[in-house]
Amino acid sequence: MTLKVYNYLSREMEVFEPIQPGRVGMYVCGPTVYDHSHLGHAKTYVAMDVIVRYLKHLGYQVRHVRNITDVGHLLDSGEDRILRGARRHRLEPMEVVETYMNSFFEDMDALKVQRPNISPRATGHIPEIIQWIRDLLDAGYAYEVAGNVYFSVEAMPDYGKLSRRNVEDLEAGVRVQVRDEKRHPADFSLWKRAEPEHLMQWPSPWGAGYPGWHIECSVMSTKYLGQPFDIHGGGLENIFPHNECEIAQAEAHHDADFAKYWVLVGSLTVNGIKMSKSLGNFLTIKDALALYTPEAIRFFILSGHYRGPVDFSREALEAAQRGVQRLHNTLRAVRDRMGTAPPAGTAILSDVSALTDYRKAFQEAMEEDFNTPQALAVLFEMVKDVNQQLTQKGDLSMGSLAAIEKTFGDLAGSVLGILPAEEKASAVSSELVEGLMDIIMDLRREAREAKEWERADMLRNRLALLGIMLNDAPAGSSWTYEG
RNA sequence: GGCGACGUAGCCAAGUGGUAAGGCAGGGCUCUGCAAAAGCCUUAUUCGUCGGUUCGAUUCCGACCGUCGCCUCCA
Numbered sequence: 001m002t003l004k005v006y007n008y009l010s011r012e013m014e015v016f017e018p019i020q021p022g023r024v025g026m027y028v029c030g031p032t033v034y035d036h037s038h039l040g041h042a043k044t045y046v047a048m049d050v051i052v053r054y055l056k057h058l059g060y061q062v063r064h065v066r067n068i069t070d071v072g073h074l075l076d077s078g079e080d081r082i083l084r085g086a087r088r089h090r091l092e093p094m095e096v097v098e099t100y101m102n103s104f105f106e107d108m109d110a111l112k113v114q115r116p117n118i119s120p121r122a123t124g125h126i127p128e129i130i131q132w133i134r135d136l137l138d139a140g141y142a143y144e145v146a147g148n149v150y151f152s153v154e155a156m157p158d159y160g161k162l163s164r165r166n167v168e169d170l171e172a173g174v175r176v177q178v179r180d181e182k183r184h185p186a187d188f189s190l191w192k193r194a195e196p197e198h199l200m201q202w203p204s205p206w207g208a209g210y211p212g213w214h215i216e217c218s219v220m221s222t223k224y225l226g227q228p229f230d231i232h233g234g235g236l237e238n239i240f241p242h243n244e245c246e247i248a249q250a251e252a253h254h255d256a257d258f259a260k261y262w263v264l265v266g267s268l269t270v271n272g273i274k275m276s277k278s279l280g281n282f283l284t285i286k287d288a289l290a291l292y293t294p295e296a297i298r299f300f301i302l303s304g305h306y307r308g309p310v311d312f313s314r315e316a317l318e319a320a321q322r323g324v325q326r327l328h329n330t331l332r333a334v335r336d337r338m339g340t341a342p343p344a345g346t347a348i349l350s351d352v353s354a355l356t357d358y359r360k361a362f363q364e365a366m367e368e369d370f371n372t373p374q375a376l377a378v379l380f381e382m383v384k385d386v387n388q389q390l391t392q393k394g395d396l397s398m399g400s401l402a403a404i405e406k407t408f409g410d411l412a413g414s415v416l417g418i419l420p421a422e423e424k425a426s427a428v429s430s431e432l433v434e435g436l437m438d439i440i441m442d443l444r445r446e447a448r449e450a451k452e453w454e455r456a457d458m459l460r461n462r463l464a465l466l467g468i469m470l471n472d473a474p475a476g477s478s479w480t481y482e483g
Numbered sequence: 484g485g486c487g488a489c490g491u492a493g494c495c496a497a498g499u500g501g502u503a504a505g506g507c508a509g510g511g512c513u514c515u516g517c518a519a520a521a522g523c524c525u526u527a528u529u530c531g532u533c534g535g536u537u538c539g540a541u542u543c544c545g546a547c548c549g550u551c552g553c554c555u556c557c558a
Contacts, residue, residue, distance in 0.1 A: 029558070030558085031558065032556080032557075032558095037558085040557090044558035045558075048558095160486095163486075163553080163554090164487075165485080165486060165553095165554075168485095234558065235557080236488090236552080236553085236558085237552070237558070239487095239553070240486085240553060240554065241553095241555090242556095242557090264558095265558070266488085267551090267558075268558085269551075273551075274551080274557095277556095299506090303496060303497095303505090303506070304496060308489080308496095309489080309551075309552080310495090313495085315494060315495075315507080316494075316495050316496095316507085318507080319508075320495085320506080321507095322507060323495095323505090323506045323507065324506095326506080326507095329520065330521090332520095365497090371498095373497045373506090374497055374498080376506075377506080378504090378505085380504095380505055384522095387521060388521095388522065388523090390521080456516085456517095457517075460518080469520085470519080471519070471520060471521095472515070472516095473514095473521090474515090
């Protein structure tokens with residue numbers, strides 16, 4: 001079994017071989033925290049999360065670094081409502097940053113995105129950034145003009161190698177007005193001079209200013225992961241100029257490749273158009289979570305390949321919600337059965353071999369560049385199989401049921417993160433609740449035996465209003481709480 | 484203008500040089516007092532269009548049409 005990864009650097013599928021055996025260093029471009037995150041962010045980070053989870057599943061020791069950009073884009077241009085608001089309300093920019101950073105982490109936690117091992121912030125690395133810029137100046141890769149420091153793309157002959165652009169094309173197509181002080185239109189800022197009214201600024205050898213847009217990622221990734229490191233991830237839309245600039249800076253600064261594999265995630269779209277702040281066609285993660293479960297949102301995102309776009313729509317989310325429910329139903333049925341399973345009943349799927357086949361098929365899907373849609377298809381084939389066994393065989397052994405539960409837990413739970421937390425059910429199951437439910441279930445059973453359907457249905461409906469769903473089976477009725 | 488991606492059933496979405504996964508929705512049946520859940524069966528002679536290569540293409544090549552992304556902060 002070999003993990004294959006599509007590397008944007010080569011534009012080919014490559015066998016994944018970490019630089020150090022058994023260890024993976026991975027850096028993901030994180031968000032700029034100036035507003036609540038939307039589903040587009042969710043797609044990128046859920047996709048990267050599954051990649052991290054899968055690498056861990058394979059036994060790699062992963063160091064996952066994802067930055068928080070808390071400076072550089074926070075220009076007090078007068079356009080930015082947040083900062084204008086911050087000024088009006090006498091908030092420090094850092095208070096704004098803190099608010100939305102916390103919001104972002106809340107959202108990621110809610111979506112069951114595992115926290116990175118390190119979440120470095122640009123403002124926490126100003127000294128390192130300044131040192132890097134000095135180094136680049138000393139080495140002749142950068143130049144200073146009136147408090148601004150620019151990186152000279154002409155000093156890096158292979159600038160553009162990731163996004164497959166060349167400097168000539170860039171020159172031809174520039175739409176932005178070129179700042180005269182740049183030697184080449186494609187040169188980009190390492191350090192920017194701060195006007196006195198600029199809200200965030202630090203002293204530097206070039207005067208008061210703040211870091212450019214790209215330098216933090218080069219500095220922080222290599223600080224914690226070394227250079228080169230294994231995987232650089234993020235959203236595909238950042239391939240140019242951001243990722244390209246990261247490479248140029250790092251490979252100029254240190255005579256080594258920057259990152260070995262570039263794993264970039266396609267955008268989330270709405271009616272085919274990218275979900276983005278500026279277009280206003282976004283749904284915040286918090287709003288989405290009010291409508292759909294975290295598992296449904298993850299399922300929706302994972303139902304498309306990470307490199308491609310996934311198109312958001314109500315219908316798609318609702319389909320995901322129902323799809324994930326089907327998976328949960330089966331798992332719940334397995335767990336219910338475990339409560340009454342004979343220790344030595346019929347062993348099914350046995351036959352661990354069948355389960356092994358599903359694990360293998362799942363693994364084969366994931367090893368083809370993390371093909372989660374294929375992996376989900378495998379899980380649903382297993383769901384169908386398990387459902388059939390559950391209805392056909394009443395005496396499944398405890399061992400078989402436990403093996404099934406474990407398989408679901410490992411694949412759908414640990415790797416994909418689309419199983420509900422078990423705690424939810426136990427949160428309400430106290431002795432008192434169990435006792436009360438026993439009484440109610442007895443009452444309803446008596447009503448049904450007396451064919452008093454109205455009373456039986458009334459009990460069922462009122463329980464449903466509390467989120468308690470009844471399931472009448474030939475062997476008797478059971479209940480579940482869905483909160 | 485430059486670079487790139489995509490176009491598969493009602494919707495979402497995998498995939499392969501040899502005859503189309505999976506989910507949702509729909510239809511029929513079983514189970515059920517009725518539901519719900521579950522089960523069984525069923526829904527693309529066809530993969531944007533037109534050519535080419537091939538014994539054979541949805542899969543390779545070319546053209547065209549359409550959609551989108553990046554080139555400016557953006558996950």
